[in-house]
Amino acid sequence: MAKIIVVTSGKGGVGKTTTTASFAVGLAQRGHKTVAVDFDVGLRNLDLIMGCERRVVYDFVNVINGEANLNQALIKDKRVENLYVLPASQTRDKEALTKEGVAKTLEELSKSFDFIVCDSPAGIEHGALMAMYYADEALIVTNPEVSSVRDSDRILGILASKSRRAEEVEEPVREHLVITRYAPERVSEGEMLGMDDIIEILGVPLLGVIPESQAVLNSSNAGTPVILTEGSDAGQAYTDLVARFLGDERAHRFLTAEKKGFMRRWFGG
């Protein structure tokens, strides 16, 4: 039986797809058979971030409608063993994701995968609800910014009331907080919400903090999940995050402002 993990946030542009891509790569690197599923029907982007956009033939909606089978739609990653992508449809609308169709597809994926990572669309409409509904665990992606934190709180409410686990009164969905675009210098200047504040407000255990990093844009430009960019701060933070998810003890890194050099200390900068 696979574990189903939804990557969600409510607000758009906070790093759901970036997180989905690196998280899925990280799990696969650790030897777990993993599939990343794009639920953003109509605005698919996971294929682009994963660098497989030119290999999409069939998609999630084709599978649901019986126009293709799963093996035809799944794209095998060329860099990492054990990693597959199920792209969303670009031409349909989100209603094409029926509850039964999603259930059937996830069930079939469950037979051959260890982890199913669902990339949720922004918002709280049908597509987002479908991505969350069958989840066992959730990564809540949040920026240190008021609108993002408020939307995350809203999403936590929906997970607690409208997911399958909530409706069938099972153990609740296990929640993990992922803070992205974190800028320690601004936090220490009192200009940005600190991680402790966000944890306190949302009341969700922290899985990882991803620093604001040039490497993220560079890697999405190239279609290489940032976790594969060796030596990058964001990439290392994602590697740590995956390790923690799998139960390893890893100290959080990249949380303190960079030490200023001699010249900058004297002359500012």
Next chain:
Amino acid sequence: MGFLDYFRNARRKQKATGSAQQAKERLQIIVAREGGRRQTPDFIPSMKRELLEVVRKYVTVEQDQVNVKVEREGDYEVLELNITLPDEEERAT
């Protein structure tokens, strides 16, 4: 601290508290008021188990013949419990 910072700090003093503190306070209020996470009470899974035990004292039912649902309508919650009892003959045995 560099000597040039002396002059920079004079300027910075005006916003000594920092906007992050303001953000935190505003969020705490709004999150408490909106109560985004009115969770299903966490006693429900164990209540479900115990209810099932009581029913099992009298009739044989399987786990999947019991269906518990919590529905929310406006301000109140409805707990719906559905137990499918076995047929007459099965009950006799």
